[in-house]
Amino acid sequence: MRTQLISAFFALLISVSANAAEPLSLWQDSPARTAIIKFVTATTTSGSPDYLPPAQRVAVFDNDGTLWSEQPMYFQGFFLFDRLRELAPQHPEWATQEPYASALKGDYKKVLAGGEKSVTTLLMATHAGMTADEFSAIVDRWIHTASHPTLKHHYNELVYAPMLEVMTYLRANGYKTFIVSGGGVEFMRVFAEETYGVPPEQVIGSSIKTRFEMRDGKPVIERLPEIDFIDDGPGKPVGIARYIGRKPVIAFGNSDGDLQMLQYTTGGNGPHLGLIVHHTDAVREFIYDRQSPVGKLDKALDAAPANGWILIDMKTDWKKIYPFQ
Template identity: 50%
Template sequence: MNFRTTILAVCLLLPIIGGCASAPERAADPLPSWRKTAARDSIVDFVERVTDPDGPDFVPVAERVAVFDNDGTLWSEQPIYFQFEFAVELARRAVGERPELGTEEPFRTAIEGEPIDFLTAGSAGLLRLLLATHSGTTTDEFSDAGTTWFRDARHPTTGLPYTAMVYQPMLELLEYLERNEFSNWIVSGGDADFIRVFAEATYGIPPERVIGSQMELEHRSTPEGVGLIRTPGFAVFNDGPQKVISIHRAIGRRPVAAFGNSDGDLEMLEWTAGGEGPTLCAYLHHTDEVREWAYDRGSKIGALDRGLDTAEARSWPVIDMKRDWKVVFPDPQ
């Protein structure tokens, strides 16, 4: 048995007692849907540096916190945030049950128009829609309504279920980080309870690692039991600087990696970049009008303007969807 054969034999046998288990894993491409560009290299380089126990950039497992925006970062957000499609559906259902609502806003627009009309009408209309449709139920009822909607609803232009419009390359990134003992968190402007409906099955992110906007809750005790009632007011509107505050409140430590796609993520990325050790902050740039959408500085949804300038000034990787990704959405089963 020569040296090469010995090594081979040892590596074939070692996995049985737990020794070489990670060798085949390293050999396979951890990010198969990513083209081998600078953005991908910077991610892999970062992960290899912080997980190398003998290197100067090693980060202990407990501190490997990675935060992800959701809309436009983990799944699409065009032509309008998916949660607003859900809100319009809730408004329509409400009118079905109480027809007299149909003469009032936001219900009138919901039944007479399209979800996109709320975007055209501006943020006051969107806010009113959210407050009216995301309150008045228990947290459990809200969650059940979300489950039904995700099962039945289809995206207006692609015809896909919404959970099929997550980004395959980002799913691979989440898995790659998790395999390297990062804990992945969602830090979204979307409603936390809405995201929790699908995040665990879709992203492998459990409810306790979903940080989002929060409606006020009322604790109501009746002879039938205790319920938490969603009431029409925001306890937390999780965007911009509030993302940093929410991260501190929920996690109590600074992330080492942060991913976003809009100016509303900039403070979160800056907070992450300000940590003492090695950090990775990256923006996803929507550049693919064929496979997804192309938008940045002027967009009504997910505007990326100051963020793009900051990324350039600070040499943060900018993931160019068209250039850097081989595929966008998961292969339909």
């Protein structure tokens, strides 16, 4: 499966190179495609009033709902519950303790009803108490073996082919692409390079606290059961400033969690571009926005016209959604 994913990624890479005169071949001739090409051309053409030197060509992408699917639950949530079931035999007390009992029964609504405390308890039980290398190995195994409950494909296959094409197109034109997501940074870094072509040092996400230790003469990074940073909402611009140190000029999001990142990217002078992936295709993917408990798009949807943010209509803008379609 990993070989198939790599082959699909390089097929997109070859497609962009072979069709340089007509980029973004997986996109319909839509306002979104036109805006992306026009912006890239303007910012990379020497002598253009909007020309940007390569160092300033920074593009940021949300992950969940922007680069891969996120319904009916964030994919890291599926990992959490799978990991919980895997650990359950070592913790018989979980059968009667909440929120473990509800989670093991698959009653996700009850778990979520417990709020942040409930989710954090489960997160620490499944993501902490091990070294960084041990956690990475667990995620790597899961991402290449677990399958989505309804789409019946491995989670790293449920990436948006048109967005992979955009990332490749931007990099071919001197842009550096970063993932800025509310998901766990250590979780995403395991597969980001293989899946998106984004190296781990260009992935920004939420994190738990860690510490350095020497164990049996070997250096390790221990994952601690305590939240360190939440890279969502107003945390995204903070994360960008802290870890990139340069204001992006392009931002792709899909939900209200990306509102502040879009505002930060497109505010002020100079060329900038903000785009929102709008989930409008109930047949090939999912349809949702304002009322969805996952990937809610409400405030950002209302703010888009006044800010010049472009809506990417999945149903009409994309010729296909997943690489395997």
